[in-house]
Amino acid sequence: MELLDRYLQAVKKHLPWERQEDIIAELRGNLEAQLEDKESELGRPLTQNEAEDWLRQIGAPIQVAARYQPQQYLIGPSLYPVFWFVLRTAILWVMIVYSIGVAVQIAVHTPNWSAVMEGVLRVPEVLLTTAAAVTLIFAVIEFLAARHPGRWPLPVLPSADWMPSALPPVEVKTACGKKPRHFAHAVAEVIFGFLALIWLLLVPAHPYLLLGPGAAYLKASPFQLAPVWVTFYWWVVALNLLQLGWRMVDLLRGSWRKAPRGQHIAMSAIGLIPLGLLLLVQDHVYVLLKHPALDQAQFGAALTSINQSIHWSAVALAILAILHLIWEFGRMGMDAYRKRLAAMK
Amino acid sequence: MTIAENIFENLRLELRRGCLTLAVLAQLREEHYGYTLRKALAERGLEIDESTLYPLLRRLEAQGLLTSEWREEEKRNKRFYRLSGDGEGIFAQLLAEWRAINASIDNIL
Numbered sequence: 102m103e104l105l106d107r108y109l110q111a112v113k114k115h116l117p118w119e120r121q122e123d124i125i126a127e128l129r130g131n132l133e134a135q136l137e138d139k140e141s142e143l144g145r146p147l148t149q150n151e152a153e154d155w156l157r158q159i160g161a162p163i164q165v166a167a168r169y170q171p172q173q174y175l176i177g178p179s180l181y182p183v184f185w186f187v188l189r190t191a192i193l194w195v196m197i198v199y200s201i202g203v204a205v206q207i208a209v210h211t212p213n214w215s216a217v218m219e220g221v222l223r224v225p226e227v228l229l230t231t232a233a234a235v236t237l238i239f240a241v242i243e244f245l246a247a248r249h250p251g252r253w254p255l256p257v258l259p260s261a262d263w264m265p266s267a268l269p270p271v272e273v274k275t276a277c278g279k280k281p282r283h284f285a286h287a288v289a290e291v292i293f294g295f296l297a298l299i300w301l302l303l304v305p306a307h308p309y310l311l312l313g314p315g316a317a318y319l320k321a322s323p324f325q326l327a328p329v330w331v332t333f334y335w336w337v338v339a340l341n342l343l344q345l346g347w348r349m350v351d352l353l354r355g356s357w358r359k360a361p362r363g364q365h366i367a368m369s370a371i372g373l374i375p376l377g378l379l380l381l382v383q384d385h386v387y388v389l390l391k392h393p394a395l396d397q398a399q400f401g402a403a404l405t406s407i408n409q410s411i412h413w414s415a416v417a418l419a420i421l422a423i424l425h426l427i428w429e430f431g432r433m434g435m436d437a438y439r440k441r442l443a444a445m446k
Numbered sequence: 447m448t449i450a451e452n453i454f455e456n457l458r459l460e461l462r463r464g465c466l467t468l469a470v471l472a473q474l475r476e477e478h479y480g481y482t483l484r485k486a487l488a489e490r491g492l493e494i495d496e497s498t499l500y501p502l503l504r505r506l507e508a509q510g511l512l513t514s515e516w517r518e519e520e521k522r523n524k525r526f527y528r529l530s531g532d533g534e535g536i537f538a539q540l541l542a543e544w545r546a547i548n549a550s551i552d553n554i555l
Contacts, residue, residue: 128500131480138481160497168501295509304492 104152115166124169176239182241191287195231202293204299287352294345323396327389329382336375344368369426376419385412471537479524503527
């Protein structure tokens with residue numbers, strides 16, 4: 102039957118070459134026996150339409166051939182959980198490294214908005230490249246494991262030798278009712294902390310980043326900032342560095358789940374130091390005249406008023422900071438008290 | 447096909463897959479080639495597509511559960527299969543498992 106020959110030829114094309122002849126010979130034997138049965142039942146050969154219906158019912162050649170192949174995956178169910186975990190981790194860390202790299206490059210070479218936009222617009226490309234690279238690596242692992250299971254066992258998640266005691270503790274709500282922080286939250290804090298630090302470091306060279314149009318006004322005005330602001334600025338930079346370092350250590354140690362109340366309190370306490378510096382400035386001199394001999398008569402009163410305003414603003418800020426610190430201490434005390442009560446129950 | 451029908455079809459195929467293997471192993475306690483095996487199973491109420499049965503025979507043979515030999519019958523070369531020694535052991539275990547599951551389901555129902 103010519104149609105059956107054509108059908109078997111089409112199936113053969115989709116079979117692995119080393120088993121083609123064997124499979125087709127067997128399939129031919131089975132299908133010819135079936136055809137004979139059908140024809141003897143009818144008492145005549147099948148018509149063209151009947152033969153087509155019969156072969157259509159057996160299945161399209163590519164599907165029939167596919168059934169003879171082992172089940173194939175790009176990334177199979179055993180490997181998929183590992184792949185998904187690695188993909189998420191890789192994307193997170195690539196984004197951290199990329200953000201830091203771009204921020205440093207912008208700070209050192211081209212501190213302008215177009216460089217920032219270029220960095221942002223390249224994010225999808227970086228993400229896609231990372232995902233493609235991870236997928237490719239896992240597809241190769243899957244391929245090798247399927248072809249040579251003895252030599253390349255699948256690196257599946259630990260099953261037999263895992264330790265229940267090594268599991269992370271239950272994610273309970275904190276005493277103040279908040280859920281534990283998410284990993285992405287902790288990563289975002291590091292990324293934005295780093296970007297904020299870069300921004301802060303750019304301020305001396307580009308004061309408009311902090312003051313906006315006020316930078317041009319300050320430059321043209323008869324006033325200038327007193328040296329205390331330099332000390333204040335470096336304290337703020339040091340505080341930011343300390344906070345960033347603290348968060349990175351938390352991330353690397355895996356202790357990012359804990360709400361960082363201790364950190365908040367420590368940072369609030371250390372943050373009082375630069376405020377104290379401002380409060381202790383002798384005679385409350387925060388702003389100076391560029392040319393005192395020339396401008397004292399005209400701008401002396403304004404200068405005194407500006408310095409007094411800054412001083413009282415610093416006093417207000419310090420009071421707020423101290424109240425905030427007391428509030429944080431109080432909440433920490435309440436948390437400890439609630440924990441002790443819960444433990445007693 | 448509606449979503450419910452699709453879910454049912456997937457579950458039905460999943461349920462059937464293991465049973466088909468068991469039925470094929472049971473039937474191959476006697477020697478058969480592909481087409482007569484299919485007919486024998488159909489006569490006992492278990493219809494299996496050609497495109498499912500013939501590759502299944504190959505897989506079971508590759509796993510060592512079946513043996514096969516080419517032989518001429520009615521002027522045609524045919525590949526005859528039968529349960530191997532290992533296959534008999536595995537078949538007995540699978541049958542016990544299937545009976546236990548069946549009994550449990552009956553108890554639950």
